[in-house]
Every structure is written in structure tokens, then in C-alpha cells.
Amino acid sequence: MRKILIIKFSAIGDVVESLPVAAALKELYKDGCEITWITKKCHMCLLENNEFIDKIICFEDIKSTYFRLLKEIFRIYNKNFHTNQKFISSCIQKIFSKLPSIKILRDHRFDVVLDLQGSIESSIISMMCNAKYRFIPSFINNGVERFSTKINTDFIYKQRVESYLDVVRFLGYSGNKINFGWNFSNEELMYVDEFLKEHGIIKGDRYIVIAIGTTWDTKNYPVVHWAKIINYLYEKDIYVVIIGGTNENKYIEELGKIISKDRYVNLVGLTDLRQMAIVISRSTVVVSGDSGPMHMAYSLGRFVIALMGPTDPVQFGPYGNKNKIIRVNHECRGCQLTVCPFGVDCLFDINPCDVIKELQIILESGI
Secondary structure: OEEEEEEOOOOHHHHHHHOHHHHHHHHHHOOOEEEEEEEOHHHHHHOOOOOOOOEEEEHHHOOOHHHHHHHHHHHHHHHHOOOOOHHHHHHHHHHHHHOOOOHHHHOOOOOEEEEOOOOHHHHHHHHHOOOOEEEEOOOOOOOHHHHOEEOOOOOOOOOHHHHHHHHHHHOOOOOOOOOOOOOOOHHHHHHHHHHHHHOOOOOOOOEEEEEOOOOOHHHOOOHHHHHHHHHHHHHOOOEEEEEOOHHHHHHHHHHHOOOOHHHOEEOOOOOOHHHHHHHHHOOOEEEEEOOHHHHHHHHOOOEEEEEEOOOOHHHHOOOOOOEEEEEOOOOOOOOOOOOOOOOOOHHHHOOHHHHHHHHHHHHHOOO
């Protein structure tokens, strides 16, 4: 029985993108592998009841004072030593493998580690597992890749789902099925159905989900544009459900100053991630910037209209062909900057009429 550890801490969208790795490993090794996944406490619910994940370890349970000391030592080394100093890198790996291990890692005795996070913290965990094989994706280039076997591919400019799967392909996987492994209990489904009913949406009603915010200011669609889209859908008697975390409440407050609150159903800050996923799964289409809910949407088989500016849609956009990407026209698009140095409201360039046009096409198609 192969014991395999997957390390992916964050963020929401990145964890979702990496979920098919577990399914691919199970297909590759059949019943001959046990998969353990380390992630942050706030993201553990994304992995709960996943049919391909056997165990989940909370990252915060590992972060002792001892671990933080090792992290600081490793950070200094990673910053000051050249990536080509293979001998020193080899010595560092041997040192970490001999250090007293954290009990929760030592007890599992992993054979293989897939470090999909590619950070200093994940590299420390990977080395302390003392596994025979450690692998890291092709796009990791911050220096920590020297401590694992980096998966080199002929073409690294691809969607992240595919980049993560390349690690399993290196191990011999040749399948082409993409399975995110979502699995909700009847109790969870019934709770969300009742929750939506309390907000005026009965099971079977068609509704559009809007993910109103993202983690970067440059990826946010202007609230004034969202208001125009919501007004259009309201006039067409189509429910609009707005989702997001508590950090997005500021956008809801701004929206409430522009249009009447009875034109949309506000669920911002009212659901956990699994409940949000079920709300998304019940929808007709999801409109979003580059956000965690956007990745959740396509992983749940929903049609996505993605509004993209500073991030590249090839690598970070919705996976699959069942989606529509609307990009800004700026020459600097895809800059990967969280703050625009020119003070431009990046996504303001996307006309809400273009979004409405795509919504019309989808709604008229009977999806």
C-alpha cells in the first residue's frame, strides 16, 4: 500500500484546481494507495467527504515553534544560495531528513510526497517526511524546486489543473478523466435547499450566481457594473444570488446605495465554503472575476462567465470548454499585479452590456 501525501495549503481556487490529482492517483494505483492531504484549517472543508482523499491533516497542527524556527533558517538559505549549488541543496535535504520529525508526519511514514504548494513551508514538510520520492510541479520557480524532483514538461503554459496533473502523469498516469471528487451529504443538500427557500428561492428555480469580489483589487469588477447586470436580470424575472466571504460585505454596502436590495439575494458572509459550493451547484450560470468561487463553479459543472484582467486566462481562467472568458483590452493585461501602478480600475474596461449579451445567449440556449 503506497502512502502518498499531497501538500496544498491555499488558496481556495488553487486547492480546487489541484483536486483532480487525488482522483488520478486513485485511478493509477487502484486500491493500492492511501492519500493524505495537508491544507489550512479554513480550506479543510473543501476536501471533506471527497471520495478520493483518505485522510486530511490540518496545517496549523504542524506549525509549532520548532517548525517556525526551521522555516526561518530555510528562508535565509533559500534567499542567499544560488539554485545551481546542488551539493549544498543535497546537504540541506539530508539535514532536514535527519532532524527530529513532527510526530504527525513521522507516524504516517509516507512513500511519496507531491508538493503542489511549492513554498518554503511545504518544502520543509516534504523533506521532514523523509519519503523516498518527492515531486513538485513544473511552474514552481522560487528556489524550493531544488529540494524535490521538478516535473519538467515540454509545454508549461497551460491551465493549472493540467499542470498539477502532470505530476501524476510523470508517475505513469495516462487517463483523461477530470474528477474533482465533490461529495455532499443529504443533510448538507437539504440544509442549503431550506436556506435558499428562506431567501425566496425554491428548489428548481433558475438563478444566476454573482461572486462579487476577489482577493485582489485589480481583479474586482466595479460594483456599478454589477448593478447594471443585476437590474437587467431583475427585469427579466431571473433571480440573482450574490456570494462571497465576509470581506465582500463592503461591496454589498456599496451595491445597496446604487440599487434596491430586493433585486438580489445577498448570501455574502452567510455560508461556509461547502454551503457556497452547493449554492453554486444549484445555479444556472456563475459570473465572477478570477476568484475561488469561479474555480468552484467549473469544478461543479456550472457554466462560468469569467471576467479577467491582471491574470492570464490560459493558466488561471476556468477549466474546460463550457465557459466564456471576457478579457480587458489593456496592453498590460495579464500583468499579475495586485495593485495597478497606473491607478487604473482594470476591469472597468469590461462593459456590462458585453456580460449581459453572454448571459442572454446562455439563458436562451435553455441551459
